[in-house]
Amino acid sequence: MVRRASSVPHLNSSGGSSADSAGTSGSRRGRAPVAGSRGSRKTPSSTGQGQRQGSGSSSSVPRSRSLTNGMRRLSPQKGTGSSGGTGSGGGGSSRNTPYFLRSRENEIGSADTLEIVASKSTGSEECSTPEDNINVVVRVRPLNDKEKRDRHGSTLQFPGNGQVILEGHDVGQKKSHNRDSVRVFTYNVVFEPGATQEDILDYSGIKRIIEMGIEGFSCTAFCYGQTGSGKTHTLTGPPDLFVGKPNPKDPRHGLIFRSFVYLFQLIKNRKDVNYVLKASFMEIYNERVIDLLNPGSARKPLAVRWSKKSGGFFVENLFTVDCEELDDLLAVLEEGMRNRAVGSHAMNDHSSRSHTILTVHILSDQQTDGGVFLSKHGKINFVDLAGSELTKKTMSEGKTLEEANNINKSLMVLGYCIASLSDNKKRTGHIPYRDSQLTKLLADSLAGNGVTLMIACVSPAHYNHAETLNTLRYASRAKRIRTKPVIMMDPREALILSLKRDIHALQMENDHLKAALNLHHQAATNGAGPTENNLLELQLDRVSSGGGGVPVPKVDLERLPELDGSELAELVKLYMAENESLRQENNHLFTVRETILRDQEIVCRENERLLKKLEDVNKVCVRSPLIPARPAISPTTGKETPGTEIWTNPEPLRTPPGPQLPLDQRMSENAEKRTHTAQKRIDQQRIAKNILIMANAFRKPDADLAKELNINPEKAPAKQSNDFMPDMLT
Numbered sequence: 242m243v244r245r246a247s248s249v250p251h252l253n254s255s256g257g258s259s260a261d262s263a264g265t266s267g268s269r270r271g272r273a274p275v276a277g278s279r280g281s282r283k284t285p286s287s288t289g290q291g292q293r294q295g296s297g298s299s300s301s302v303p304r305s306r307s308l309t310n311g312m313r314r315l316s317p318q319k320g321t322g323s324s325g326g327t328g329s330g331g332g333g334s335s336r337n338t339p340y341f342l343r344s345r346e347n348e349i350g351s352a353d354t355l356e357i358v359a360s361k362s363t364g365s366e367e368c369s370t371p372e373d374n375i376n377v378v379v380r381v382r383p384l385n386d387k388e389k390r391d392r393h394g395s396t397l398q399f400p401g402n403g404q405v406i407l408e409g410h411d412v413g414q415k416k417s418h419n420r421d422s423v424r425v426f427t428y429n430v431v432f433e434p435g436a437t438q439e440d441i442l443d444y445s446g447i448k449r450i451i452e453m454g455i456e457g458f459s460c461t462a463f464c465y466g467q468t469g470s471g472k473t474h475t476l477t478g479p480p481d482l483f484v485g486k487p488n489p490k491d492p493r494h495g496l497i498f499r500s501f502v503y504l505f506q507l508i509k510n511r512k513d514v515n516y517v518l519k520a521s522f523m524e525i526y527n528e529r530v531i532d533l534l535n536p537g538s539a540r541k542p543l544a545v546r547w548s549k550k551s552g553g554f555f556v557e558n559l560f561t562v563d564c565e566e567l568d569d570l571l572a573v574l575e576e577g578m579r580n581r582a583v584g585s586h587a588m589n590d591h592s593s594r595s596h597t598i599l600t601v602h603i604l605s606d607q608q609t610d611g612g613v614f615l616s617k618h619g620k621i622n623f624v625d626l627a628g629s630e631l632t633k634k635t636m637s638e639g640k641t642l643e644e645a646n647n648i649n650k651s652l653m654v655l656g657y658c659i660a661s662l663s664d665n666k667k668r669t670g671h672i673p674y675r676d677s678q679l680t681k682l683l684a685d686s687l688a689g690n691g692v693t694l695m696i697a698c699v700s701p702a703h704y705n706h707a708e709t710l711n712t713l714r715y716a717s718r719a720k721r722i723r724t725k726p727v728i729m730m731d732p733r734e735a736l737i738l739s740l741k742r743d744i745h746a747l748q749m750e751n752d753h754l755k756a757a758l759n760l761h762h763q764a765a766t767n768g769a770g771p772t773e774n775n776l777l778e779l780q781l782d783r784v785s786s787g788g789g790g791v792p793v794p795k796v797d798l799e800r801l802p803e804l805d806g807s808e809l810a811e812l813v814k815l816y817m818a819e820n821e822s823l824r825q826e827n828n829h830l831f832t833v834r835e836t837i838l839r840d841q842e843i844v845c846r847e848n849e850r851l852l853k854k855l856e857d858v859n860k861v862c863v864r865s866p867l868i869p870a871r872p873a874i875s876p877t878t879g880k881e882t883p884g885t886e887i888w889t890n891p892e893p894l895r896t897p898p899g900p901q902l903p904l905d906q907r908m909s910e911n912a913e914k915r916t917h918t919a920q921k922r923i924d925q926q927r928i929a930k931n932i933l934i935m936a937n938a939f940r941k942p943d944a945d946l947a948k949e950l951n952i953n954p955e956k957a958p959a960k961q962s963n964d965f966m967p968d969m970l971t
């Protein structure tokens with residue numbers, strides 16, 4: 242019954258089955274009825290006193306456990322936005338300033354590896370790359386009894402591969418058989434009319450959304466579609482589920498209920514992380530935001546404000562409820578469902594007359610390998626949009642008509658926003674989020690730092706052809722939107738973490754450089770003179786001593802969460818100073834390495850030049866008939882070493898010695914005026930002389946001389962042979 246596109250990435254296959262999911266972990270018996278406890282709620286505080294989003298400080302916050310057994314309510318915070326809504330960042334507390342982690346994959350359901358992208362001090366640097374993080378699936382509801390009775394045929398076909406074919410024409414239009422009347426749409430997943438609630442949990446990608454929410458991402462699942470298309474059914478199940486005591490095992494339970502069960506399953510398995518869950522539930526009714534957990538008799542609207550700090554909209558004074566157990570979350574869902582605005586019209590007996598947003602905040606504290614505690618603030622929004630409606634069809638009038646107009650208007654703005662965001666040219670321009678409360682509060686989910694699942698709900702009935710076409714088009718556009726998911730972290734902790742990572746990276750780089758320099762050092766010791774060695778050692782010593790850098794601060798990591806602001810600031814300063822000193826040290830190491838490499842290059846070049854010269858000389862000698870090649874004689878053994886032939890003077894020629902003065906005593910020459918040939922000759926002489934000196938060093942000791950001097954023949958000086966200069970050299 243579930244058609245999955247071949248291109249769909251691996252959707253989460255882990256987690257419990259829906260049979261598991263449908264069961265709640267605890268009995269709901271003994272819990273105070275939610276509605277009955279409403280009277281004892283605290284009134285919203287207007288002091289703006291700190292609602293701490295993390296664990297540990299809640300004792301300072303006024304709370305009431307009056308809502309339900311085990312469910313705690315936090316006083317809303319005025320003006321900070323920390324109480325949630327779907328505004329970007331979930332609030333304005335400084336703890337919620339986004340810190341960016343990058344998701345490697347580009348689809349919901351596949352972003353299983355997260356990589357921290359170091360964002361420096363404020364965490365405001367945008368590091369993630371544009372990725373496709375809006376996952377769009379389509380759910381087609383079955384024909385209802387009335388439609389079957391009226392013999393409305395189905396206008397949809399399901400060829401598989403995530404495709405849905407819309408056939409036919411709008412009612413009232415002439416039936417045409419041209420190709421335009423058949424439209425093919427492709428989505429990640431298409432749920433056919435027979436799909437169960439369990440299928441939606443397993444294959445829509447919601448499990449991945451929940452996992453990412455736990456990881457600290459801001460996630461949203463919303464249902465979109467015409468009135469009566471099955472949005473509320475998909476998210477919460479049929480309305481009678483919430484009448485009286487709900488049966489947790491009821492297979493009709495919707496996605497929200499099942500997601501809560503899955504969420505608690507995951508959290509229970511993560512023993513290393515401390516989680517705190519909070520939830521809020523609101524509706525946008527006729528452009529007014531109402532707190533569904535505290536609607537009050539007058540259903541006083543709450544203000545939607547812009548938070549400079551978080552760079553998003555938030556709902557002021559919205560109640561946020563602590564949810565320690567699954568039952569608490571379920572109680573929030575039940576109470577909200579009871580309080581939301583529902584009406585009746587020709588197309589739906591239980592039509593939602595408002596858009597609802599249920600937000601679960603997931604605050605986590607986890608100790609990292611480095612000992613630092615990492616706080617993240619993920620959240621999951623479940624958005625049930627009111628359905629678009631043709632008032633002619635729904636026959637709305639009076640109050641219902643006003644509601645319909647407001648619903649349609651806000652959906653139209655949402656449509657504009659989606660259209661602009663999906664258009665590459667328009668997405669950088671003005672997006673009209675401010676034109677409706679709905680788009681203000683969904684801005685983050687649509688284009689901000691979130692991951693979004695859009696479930697487009699459609700009716701297969703022929704008479705809804707136009708609305709179905711509209712919804713499918715919207716869904717296709719939404720698929721083209723790109724968001725940049727980021728993890729929400731406490732900026733101070735993020736900064737410390739990032740500095741620690743920097744230090745670690747620099748230290749590794751430093752060690753690597755030192756190791757590389759040591760190798761060079763050893764190589765250089767073999768060839769370089771004592772002065773050069775000393776210089777190198779001196780440089781290495783300077784580097785090793787750290788150049789007088791800041792000592793590594795010793796922090797009791799257990800105590801880190803207890804440190805106050807000034808201490809943390811001091812710690813950050815020390816880390817930054819250490820980073821700086823390591824950086825300088827690294828720079829210095831780089832310079833030393835460069836110098837050594839340059840020296841080495843010069844030596845190599847010189848060697849090459851000398852070798853070439855030697856070759857030239859050898860060639861010259863080869864041309865001379867007077868000089869045969871002779872093997873080199875080892876200076877230690879005095880024996881010939883085969884294969885090491887060098888050109889030396891021939892055996893002495895017995896020519897009568899004549900009074901011959903050295904050349905420089907025979908003539909003087911203006912070196913500048915010297916001809917090329919003359920210069921060449923002098924060069925050859927000089928080279929020959931040098932070779933001669935070298936050769937003499939390897940000659941056999943003069944045995945005759947040793948005899949004369951009465952010393953060991955090995956120690957006797959070698960025979961001088963400069964009196965046997967070949968002609969060409971004199």
Ligand SMILES: Nc1ncnc2c1ncn2[C@@H]1O[C@H](COP(=O)(O)OP(=O)(O)OP(=O)(O)O)[C@@H](O)[C@H]1O
Pocket residue numbers: 381382383385434466467468469470471472473474475478479480589591592593594626627628629698
């Ligand atoms: N997949 C489904 N299986 C069985 N019944 C369904 C399904 N989807 C919707 N229905 C039924 O269709 C009716 C209308 O559904 P629902 O109220 O969820 O529509 P809606 O899109 O939320 O409408 P509105 O926008 O008016 O609130 C309900 O009676 C619901 O139980």
